Amino acid sequence: MSLGPELEAYRAELRRFVAREVEPLTRWIEENDAIPGELMRKAAALGLFGLTIPEAYGGLGLDLDGKCMVEEELGRSSYGFATVVANHTGISTHPIVTLGSESLKRNYLPRMASGEWIASFALTEPQAGSDPAAMRTTAARKGDRYILNGEKIYITNAGIAQVFTVMAITDRSRGIKGISAFVVERGFRGFAIGKNELKMGMHGCTTAPLAFTDCEVPAGNLLGAEGMGYVQALKTLTRGRVTIAARSCGIMDRLIERCTGYMKLRSQGGRKIAEYQGLQWMLADMAVSRDASRALTQRAIDALMRGERATMEASVAKLYATEALGRVADAAVQIHGGMGYMREAGIESAYRDVRIVRIYEGSSEIQRNIIAGELLKDK
Ligand SMILES: Cc1cc2nc3c(=O)[nH]c(=O)nc-3n(C[C@H](O)[C@H](O)[C@H](O)COP(=O)(O)OP(=O)(O)OC[C@H]3O[C@@H](n4cnc5c(N)ncnc54)[C@H](O)[C@@H]3O)c2cc1C
Incomplete structure (x- = not known):
């Protein structure tokens, strides 16, 4: 994704935030099924709750490319935390920003941007x-x-x-x-x-x-x-699908990094498991799935940012990226062997977490229906 210098700087800041503030809390979040208030306050200080809210109402006013960049970065850690932010700044904010009267916007958006109101x-x-x-x-x-x-x-x-x-x-x-x-x-x-x-x-x-x-x-x-x-819900969900595809790419990045690290660390049969061609090919397939997902996601972002309807592009991106993520998460467990099944490695939680992306905001079957419907439409 080619973003301007300001957004690239924000990406670097977010990556540090995710590594230092979110990652150490992932086990706690997983086990307590809650987000610590302190993390919510730090996220608010970074402007995360106002990503897509116009600057006039206290937000960062990011367009879809910026929002998708953030989704990718947050996808690298706690899925629950990423979803709280993604949902708030995506499908839950979009209808108010695009359809709300001036007084509704003044009443709700500033408090949503600050994270006071989710x-x-x-x-x-x-x-x-x-x-x-x-x-x-x-x-x-x-x-x-x-x-x-x-x-x-x-x-x-x-x-x-x-x-x-x-x-x-x-x-x-x-x-x-x-x-x-x-x-x-x-x-x-x-x-x-x-x-x-x-x-x-x-x-x-x-x-x-x-x-x-x-x-x-x-x-x-x-x-x-x-x-x-x-009609508004459909437009909102079209954008939502693209952001889910972007988040899926970020999760795949992280899982691939975890797998390469483990393959170089773990030895069996007198050699590093990275030397086994069977695992190398699994890793290669993971990268191909991730890269193809990212290209399709970018195509959908570009189409939406040009003001096109992009129903087809959004559904193709969501279907492909979420199904790819399912395969990548499964392979990540396999590459980690028994460790992949243990809670301490944090791979099994990713495997469970990502099952949802093929269900919500339109299941894989519904995406296929939409794609076929677009193909069969009388032009
Ligand atoms: C964790 C979670 C969070 C969610 N968050 C929200 C939220 O914030 N807001 C919100 O409004 N909703 C939310 N949802 C709801 C979600 O969008 C729906 O669960 C989803 O759209 C599927 O609907 P359903 O569960 O009723 O399944 P069903 O529609 O009953 O589907 C059952 C099966 O039939 C298939 N199917 C259904 N219709 C067709 C068809 N026409 N052709 C082919 N196959 C078909 C489905 O793909 C699926 O495999 C959430 C769901 C979950 C699980």
């Missing part, structure tokens, strides 16, 4: 996962408020978030054009956040259900106009 994005429901259009949560206008009823599940950052972008139906007769987006605050009457889920990986990053029971939301917290929610 954000969350709520689309998925029990019967509406890969098919979000099947959602049932409703929002009925009543005077100067909307009344929300329904539930959401698997919502990232829910356990620590103050601000939620919530999709709900304002006009069922209009199908997906009747879905709208609202900013809902923790503490609004009728809004309840459930217990944090126990997950396979991604420890430190909370995931919880939400319930809305006659929840009162000020009419001014509607993002854009009624009916803009679904």
